[in-house]
Amino acid sequence: MKKFKAMVALLLCASMLAACSNGGNSSSSSSQGADDASGEKPVLVVSNFALADDRIKDTVIKPFEEKYNCTVVYEGGTNGERLTKLKNDPNTDVDVIYLAQQYAQQGVDAGLFEEIDYSRIPNAEYLLEKADFLKESKQGPAVTMNRLGIIYNPEKAGEITSFADIWKEEYRDQVAIPDISTTFGPAMVTVASNYAGVDYATDGGEAAFKALEELKPNIVKTYSKSSDLKNMFSSGEISVALAAEFAYNTMGDSNTNLVFIDPTEGAYLNFNTVNIVKNSDQKDLAYEFINYVLSEENQLDAALNVPESAVNTQVEIPEEAAKKLTTVETANQSNIVDFSVVNPLLENWVDMWNKTLNQ
Template sequence: MTGLAGAVGASLIGPGGQALGQSGGRLVVGTWGGDYARLLDKHIDKPFLVPAGYEVIQDLSGDPERRAKMLAEKRLRRGSSDIQALADTTMYQVFDQGLTHEIDYSRIPNAKNLLANMRPNFGVYGIYSGMVVLFNPDRLPTAPTSYAEILDPKFGSNIGVIDIQYRHNIATAALIAGGSVTKIEEGKRLLMELRRAGLRIYPTNEAYAQGLQTGEIIGGIMWKARALQWQAAGIKVRAVTPKEGFIPYISGFVIPKNAPNLDGAYAYLNAVLEPKVQLGFAVDLGYDGTVSNAGIPADLQARIGFSAEEVAKMNALDFKFFFEHEAEIKSWWDQTFKA
């Protein structure tokens, strides 16, 4: 027992003797369900937090629901969560609303290994990928080379999008129809044209994968990481980086200002950046790492990452714009597009 306690204590000390935070206590992590929640438990909770004495509890619900809950709890001295897993645009939004802490990177020893463009002040980036063209090569022998070629009304109900990706779906349609991710009115018109033609809307990533596997759809748009994961599961699908330039997706974590266990939150963020965690998500989920020492094998890196030329053409989302239009976008998506 003494040896185990010593090992746990050592695991909470970073290079140079920096403490990662007080061990033990209840740690509530707000996150999506499905594969992502399972992999957080597999790669972060059980290997790093539980041995250090933390009781990790996952609070599973969608992004909008968790944000609404954070806003409702804003005036409380103690909120109900210590960490929230969110997409990059949403991470910015909750910070701008004054709901989350500015990140103190001095409390995260592993942050020294973050890539230069992966160090925002509003949260810690964990993994990233990009929106690509997805298709079944048996049913569509000629590979589409652009978003516009796959999101075409001629395919009717043979293509689909995912409900929870509403923001990126609108951004992709805007890029096709208006030449910019912020041309959302043009994007809405294209999406409505696709919807009238029979475009399918799937509630989750897992439901979308089932649609591909059963042949209900021939493709659509999706994160490259997911495409690789589905290939590994035996689903007949190929991924192509669009010639318009891919739209990135970055997933990370924020700390609510009224997090009950602030030390535990920082311990969690440090664990997110552990090389073994980053490698685990690359292997199991196909997402690229945000640190320089992840040790991702070259062959895997070539499959999950993007070339320098592709990164140079990347169409990053305008966080401020999408924050200002979030209510309008979500309302339109739920009440008009899905109606």
Template sequence: MHKNLARTLALAISVGTLASAAPAMAQTKTLTISWWGFNGEKLESLVLAPFREQCGCEIVFETGNNGERLNKIQIRNGGGVDVAYFSDSFSQQGIELGLFQQIDQSKLPNLANIYEMAKDPQDGFGPAYTIGRVGIVYDSEAVTTPVTSWNDLWREDFKSSLSLPGITTTAGPMVVLKAGLYKGTDAFDDDTAAFEALAELKPNVVKNYNTGSEMINLFSTGEITASIAQDFTLAQIQAAKPSVVWADLEEGSIATLNTVNIPVGAAEPELAYEFINFILSDEIQQKLAEEGVDAPVNTNVKLTPEQASIWTYGADVIGSLERIHYGKMNAAKGGWVDRWNENFGM
């Protein structure tokens, strides 16, 4: 009887041990991130590996361009993803579609060290983790008079030597706004004058580009001497054409913000908050900037002049940037596409 009782107790203990172990194994959490997938090796070593160590979690990804990934989240009614990386024009679309949660800033203590522009760029939703800019770049050897204004795009000395971003790119609709201002109007209110200005600009335009590599090639072959560009392409442009410089515009460049949001159907929202706070930290922001991955939004990041030269960096630069109202932009740009293509023959 004692042997049978011992066996029974041993079996009970064994079963109890397995039962208690099962929840422990099940407690491993998975964070699902939707992002572009660029700089994968650097992001793995600088961000993902240390975060896995901190959270004890697994990380899986959805990758693709802004439109593809936003569409997936929309199809799932805001589900399937815990952290969503988007450029601000697309995160605004997600907000308008009701796909993202409003952010509880008390769960992101590292926001205390973030530039004001990045803390709450879209009225209660996700912060920006990096700030870029759209401006004008030009070949300082070929262009004798420096570019100091957006209106310089219409100068006669730029005839058949300018490239513009295509209307469906991030920067394309911004050209329409600047064309309106060239005529003294707000294209959001009345775009007629803006498209008149674009017709006047057409003789200067060699080509509209849809990728950064297209624009860089136009500089390297000498087909263009100036272009509208995003700053993350500057280092690549200068590698192909060292004499290209970023124009210091009297009106300022245009801010572009990449944001991180938590979808409404996130399975691990608390883990998502932990991750967002992590990527806003002094240490991670410093490393990403030093390694050429992202411009910092953390005010404690200190860069050398050489490191800073490729980034939108520092209070003075960030304070000079113009913000775009993406709600108005998203409402207007659909109607601009056909008129743009009619003008430029594309």
């Protein structure tokens, strides 16, 4: 888009010079150049997760393009890839970027994003209260959410009700936990911190890693892909995993004996957020896009067809579909990881994790 604008500027300059050579009668040529420029559809570049590309293009992007007479360029990739690309390219064409909380906070701390004026997003009025902290800090709003709970096989593991249960000796060589590099890796450290009874904000996570050292005999694997869990449960390699509800939804027919629970301590939420890049030249259209994806219609469609959990409290999810999602009611009973505190500790946590669990 920025390249397009530069070309328009060059064309206008050329038009004006040509007009001057014709005795100063510039109005006709200049006006024609402006008309050509204004006739071009605005372009909005959206950076998003690769998940469900086709669905998003059909149900979000195409209708938005028609409604606002624009072109949306869609770029997919992982959180890390897309954030790194944005950090390394100050002249990026990206206008709007979806990121998980941890990565969005990194972008905020690096000054990459516009402070959000929520008065320009009418549908933000209906966001669940649990995500209000994003509004209060003028960050981009939550657009979907998921949560870390426990998947287990009651036939092999008996009854599990809390995160603390996985430390029991009876679960030796039976547990899988998310790796520190994953979306819920920092939440796993938080779980250990709570088990130890020490807030990581006060000791930098030292007690949490002592608790993880204690848990080590029970751990079969620290997984990087939730898809790994399906085969591990099927083969009997594990009977318990700390994992997200979307991982549970992929377990398949071979794992019908598994259950997913929200522990007594409460699950841990991750909000996927959407931010406006600070140097975007399409901020007005970016605000319209954010408001559009937060609409009741789009939130319901995402819940039923991706599935992704709705953050708009006006959305009514059918009971059967809600079983696979994080509902507003469940979210309100869950915990939030404060990445403004965690991110400065994360480099040290990765080092401590590798020394504790990967050696």
